[in-house]
Amino acid sequence: xxxxxxxxxxxxxxxxxxxxxxxxxxxxxxxxxxxxxxxxxxxxxxxxxxxxxxxxxxxxxxxxxxxxxxxxxxxxx
Amino acid sequence: xxxxxxxxxxxxxxxxxxxxxxxxxxxxxxxxxxxxxxxxxxxxxxxxxxxxxxxxxxxxxxxxxxxxxxxxxxxxxxxxxxxxxxxxxxxxxxxxxxxxxxxxxxxxxxxxxxxxxxxxxxxxxxxxxxxxxxxxxxxxxxxxxxxxxxxxxxxxxxxxxxxxxxxxxxxxxxxxxxxxxxxxxxxxxxxxxxxxxxxxxxxxxxxxxxxxxxxxxxxxxxxxxxxxxxxxxxxxxxxxxxxxxxxxxxxxxxxxxxxxxxxxxxxxxxxxxxxxxxxxxxxxxxxxxxxxxxxxxxxxxxxxxxxxxxxxxxxxxxxxxxxxxxxxxxxxxxxxxxxxxxxxxxxxxxxxxxxxxxxxxxxxxxxxxxxxxxxxxxxxxxxxxxxxxxxxxxxxxxxxxxxxxxxxxxxxxxxxxxxxxxxxxxxxxxxxxxxxxxxxxxxxxxxxxxxxxxxxxxxxxxxxxxxxxxxxxxxxxxxxxxxxxxxxxxxxxxxxxxxxxxxxxxxxxxxxxxxxxxxxxxxxxxxxxxxxxxxxxxxxxxxxxxxxxxxxxxxxxxxxxxxxxxxxxxxxxxxxxxxxxxxxxxxxxxxxxxxxxxxxxxxxxxxxxxxxxxxxxxxxxxxxxxxxxxxxxxxxxxxxxxxxxxxxxxxxxxxxxxxxxxxxxxxxxxxxxxxxxxxxxxxxxxxxxxxxxxxxxxxxxxxxxxxxxxxxxxxxxxxxxxxxxxxxxxxxxxxxxxxxxxxxxxxxxxxxxxxxxxxx
Numbered sequence: 060x061x062x063x064x065x066x067x068x069x070x071x072x073x074x075x076x077x078x079x080x081x082x083x084x085x086x087x088x089x090x091x092x093x094x095x096x097x098x099x100x101x102x103x104x105x106x107x108x109x110x111x112x113x114x115x116x117x118x119x120x121x122x123x124x125x126x127x128x129x130x131x132x133x134x135x136x
Numbered sequence: 137x138x139x140x141x142x143x144x145x146x147x148x149x150x151x152x153x154x155x156x157x158x159x160x161x162x163x164x165x166x167x168x169x170x171x172x173x174x175x176x177x178x179x180x181x182x183x184x185x186x187x188x189x190x191x192x193x194x195x196x197x198x199x200x201x202x203x204x205x206x207x208x209x210x211x212x213x214x215x216x217x218x219x220x221x222x223x224x225x226x227x228x229x230x231x232x233x234x235x236x237x238x239x240x241x242x243x244x245x246x247x248x249x250x251x252x253x254x255x256x257x258x259x260x261x262x263x264x265x266x267x268x269x270x271x272x273x274x275x276x277x278x279x280x281x282x283x284x285x286x287x288x289x290x291x292x293x294x295x296x297x298x299x300x301x302x303x304x305x306x307x308x309x310x311x312x313x314x315x316x317x318x319x320x321x322x323x324x325x326x327x328x329x330x331x332x333x334x335x336x337x338x339x340x341x342x343x344x345x346x347x348x349x350x351x352x353x354x355x356x357x358x359x360x361x362x363x364x365x366x367x368x369x370x371x372x373x374x375x376x377x378x379x380x381x382x383x384x385x386x387x388x389x390x391x392x393x394x395x396x397x398x399x400x401x402x403x404x405x406x407x408x409x410x411x412x413x414x415x416x417x418x419x420x421x422x423x424x425x426x427x428x429x430x431x432x433x434x435x436x437x438x439x440x441x442x443x444x445x446x447x448x449x450x451x452x453x454x455x456x457x458x459x460x461x462x463x464x465x466x467x468x469x470x471x472x473x474x475x476x477x478x479x480x481x482x483x484x485x486x487x488x489x490x491x492x493x494x495x496x497x498x499x500x501x502x503x504x505x506x507x508x509x510x511x512x513x514x515x516x517x518x519x520x521x522x523x524x525x526x527x528x529x530x531x532x533x534x535x536x537x538x539x540x541x542x543x544x545x546x547x548x549x550x551x552x553x554x555x556x557x558x559x560x561x562x563x564x565x566x567x568x569x570x571x572x573x574x575x576x577x578x579x580x581x582x583x584x585x586x587x588x589x590x591x592x593x594x595x596x597x598x599x600x601x602x603x604x605x606x607x608x609x610x611x612x613x614x615x616x617x618x619x620x621x622x623x624x625x626x627x628x629x630x631x632x633x634x635x636x637x638x639x640x641x642x643x644x645x646x647x648x649x650x651x652x653x654x655x656x657x658x659x660x661x662x663x664x665x666x667x668x669x670x671x672x673x674x675x676x677x678x679x680x681x682x683x684x685x686x687x688x689x690x691x692x693x694x695x696x697x698x699x700x701x702x703x704x705x706x707x708x709x710x711x712x713x714x715x716x717x718x719x720x721x722x723x724x725x726x727x728x729x730x731x732x733x734x735x736x737x738x739x740x741x742x743x744x745x746x747x748x749x750x751x752x753x754x755x756x757x758x759x760x761x762x763x764x765x766x767x768x769x770x771x772x773x774x775x776x777x778x779x780x781x782x783x784x785x786x787x788x789x790x791x792x793x794x795x796x797x798x799x800x801x802x803x804x805x806x807x808x809x810x811x812x813x814x815x816x817x818x819x820x821x822x823x824x825x826x827x828x829x830x831x832x833x834x835x836x837x838x839x840x841x842x843x844x845x846x847x848x849x850x851x852x853x854x855x856x857x858x859x860x861x862x863x864x865x866x867x868x869x870x871x872x873x874x875x876x877x878x879x880x881x882x883x884x885x886x887x888x889x890x891x892x893x894x895x896x
Binding site for chain 2: 083086087089090104105108109111112113115116117
C-alpha cells in the first residue's frame with residue numbers, strides 16, 4: 060500500500076491521504092505559502108481555481124494532484 | 137398525554153404584556169442625559185479612493201458637536217471571522233477607499249437629528265473614482281478591477297465539499313440533467329432598523345445599547361476596533377425588533393456612535409432610516425448555481441455536482457459560512473452516493489452579502505428542489521415518492537459531515553400527501569407545489585474564536601422560591617426568553633411565572649454566542665436545563681437528608697411540589713423547602729450553573745430538523761401575478777418546547793420565504809439599489825398571507841433539551857422552490873431565477889407558446 064500523501068507545504072495529511080484530497084486541501088487553504096508552492100511548480104493557482112469554478116468536473120484538482128504526487132515521489136529517498 | 141408539566145403547553149410570551157403595552161424599551165427608545173444624535177455621511181460611489189475629507193464647515197454649523205472620519209479610528213479591519221484574519225476585511229469608517237454605494241465615510245454628532253443631517257451636506261469629500269464591478273462572473277475576469285489587495289481576481293473565499301466517487305456515481309446514472317439558476321438577495325427587513333446608543337465616560341468605560349443578535353459578539357468586536365478591554369464595554373440589548381441574521385456583526389450605527397462618544401465623552405445615538413437599512417447594512421447572499429444531477433430510471437439518486445458563485449459584495453461578513461452551508465444543505469435531505477460542491481465567494485462593488493435566515497439554504501433548495509421535480513417529470517415518476525425513496529433516515533451518516541440522530545421526514549411526506557389528496561381537483565388557474573428540506577440546530581463553528589462555552593446559564597433561587605435565570609441567549613423577538621423560562625420551569629419543577637429571565641446585558645449575563653443558526657433552543661436550552669437541574673439537586677439533597685429516603689434520586693419536584701417518585705402522593709411544598717434550605721445554608725441563595733459546547737457532533741450541527749412545504753398557488757396567465765391560496769407545513773422539530781412560539785416562528789418563516797420566492801426583488805444599477813423603500817420593495821402583507829397550518833411531527837432528538845431541535849429558520853428554505861414547482865405544474869414552465877416575478881412567468885409562457893408553434 061502506498062504511503063499517505065502529505066501537504067508539501069505544511070505537512071498536513073489530507074482526509075483520505077490521497078493526492079486529490081491534498082489538492083483540495085491546498086485550494087481550500089489558499090494562503091500565500093500554498094499559492095507560492097503551486098506557482099513554483101509552473102502552474103497558476105488562480106487559473107486552476109477559475110478553471111475548476113467554471114467547468115464541470117474535477118480537472119484542476121486532478122492536475123494539481125498529479126503535480127503533488129510527482130513532488131512526493133521526488134522527495135522520497 | 138403530555139408527560140411534561142410546562143413543555144409544549146400554551147405559554148404566552150413572558151415579555152408579551154410589556155411589548156403590547158409599549159413598556160418594552162428598544163434601543164430606538166433609549167434616551168440618556170446629555171445625549172447627542174448622530175448621522176452618517178455615505179459614499180455615492182461604488183468604488184473610489186478617498187483623497188481628502190474637509191469637515192471644517194460642518195464643525196462650524198450651529199448645533200454640531202463633533203465629526204469623525206476614518207482618521208479618528210484605529211483603522212482596524214474587523215470581521216466576525218476573528219480566527220481567520222484575512223477575512224477580517226472591513227473598516228467601518230474606511231480611511232483610504234470606499235467599495236460600495238452607501239459605505240460610511242464620516243459621522244456627525246449634533247444636538248438634534250435634523251442638525252446632524254444638515255451638517256452632512258457641509259462635509260467636503262474629494263474622491264478619485266475607480267472602475268467598478270458588480271457581478272461575480274465579471275469580477276473574476278483578468279481585466280476586472282481589484283477590490284481588495286491580495287485577493288487575486290477578487291476571489292474572497294472558496295469552499296469544497298465532496299464524498300464518494302462522484303464520476304463513478306454519475307456513470308451509474310441512467311439520466312443526467314444540468315441547470316443554471318440565479319438567486320437574488322433579500323433584505324433582512326427587521327421591524328427595528330439598526331440602532332445604537334453609545335456612552336463613553338472619562339473613566340474609560342463604554343456602555344452601548346445595541347439592537348443586536350449577540351451582545352457578546354458586539355462587546356468582543358467593539359473591544360477589537362476601539363482598543364478597549366472587553367470587560368470595559370457593557371452591551372445592553374433588552375428588546376430587539378428582529379434580526380434574521382443581519383444583526384450579529386458590527387454595523388455603522390454602533391461603530392460610529394461609539395467613536396463619536398469616545399471623542400466627545402457624551403452619549404450618542406444613531407438610528408438608521410429604512411433607506412439606510414436597505415443600502416448600508418448587509419443582505420442575503422445572491423448566488424449563481426450550476427447543478428448537475430444523475431439519477432437511475434427508478435428514481436434512485438446517484439450523484440450530484442454543484443458549482444456556486446456568490447456575489448459577496450464589498451466585504452466578507454458572515455458570507456464565508458453561508459458559502460459552506462449552501463453547499464452542505466444543497467445535498468439535503470437526500471442520500472447521494474457521490475456528491476461534489478465547489479463554492480466561490482467573489483468580491484464585488486455592491487452591498488456586502490452575509491447571513492440571513494436560512495443561511496444559504498434557501499438558495500440551495502430553490503435550485504435543488506425544482507430540479508428534482510423536473511427530473512421526476514422527465515422520468516415519469518411520482519415526485520413525492522421519488523423524494524421519499526432517497527431521503528435521510530434516523531441513523532444515516534452524511535459521509536464525513538453529519539450523523540442524523542432523529543429524522544421525521546417520512547411522516548412529513550405522509551402529511552403532505554394526505555393534504556394534496558384532500559384538496560381534490562383544483563381550478564385550472566391553481567396548482568400545488570411542494571418542496572423538502574432539512575436544517576441545522578445551531579452551528580458547531582467557532583470562527584469568532586470565543587474562549588467561553590457556546591452557551592451558559594445561571595439559575596438563582598430566592599428565599600420566596602422565585603427564580604432568577606441569567607442567560608446569554610438573546611431574545612430578538614423569536615421568544616427565546618419564553619423558551620428558556622419553560623425549560624427552566626420544567627427542569628426545576630416550578631411554574632413559568634416563578635421564573636424571571638435576565639438576558640441582553642453583558643455585565644450581568646454569561647457569555648453566549650447569541651441568536652443565529654437556530655442554536656438557542658438546543659444550545660442555550662441545554663445550558664439552562666443543566667443549571668436548573670444543578671439548583672434542583674441542591675434543594676433535593678437537603679430534602680433527602682430530612683426525609684430519610686434511600687437515595688437522593690428517589691425525590692423530584694413537579695409543579696412546585698417536592699415528592700417521592702415512587703409515591704407521588706407523599707410530598708411537601710416547594711416554597712417551604714426553599715426557605716428551609718436557605719436558612720440551612722446560612723442565608724446563601726441556591727445557585728445552579730449550566731453550560732454547553734458541542735463536542736463530536738460532526739462538521740456542522742448537533743442536530744437536524746426536517747420539513748416539507750406544500751403551497752397552493754393561483755397564477756394569472758395574462759399578467760403572471762401569483763397569489764398564495766393555501767399551504768401546509770409538515771415539520772419535524774423534535775419535541776416542541778414552546779407551542780405558541782413554534783406556530784409564530786413557522787408563520788414568520790413562511791412569510792419571509794414566500795417573499796423571497798416571488799416578491800422581494802433587489803435590482804441594482806451601476807452598484808445602486810433601485811428600490812430602497814417599502815413602497816417599491818415588496819414584502820408579503822397580511823392580506824397576501826394564506827393560512828399556514830402546521831402538521832407537527834414530533835420526534836426525539838437526543839442532543840436537544842427534552843428532545844428539541846430547530847424550528848423557525850429551516851422553513852425559510854423550501855418555500856421559493858414550492859412556488860416554482862406549483863408554476864411548473866400549472867404551465868410546464870421552469871423558473872430558474874428567484875424571486876419569480878410576473879414578467880418572468882409571462883415571458884416563459886410566450887417562449888413556450890413560440891416553441892410549441894415551431895414544433896407544430
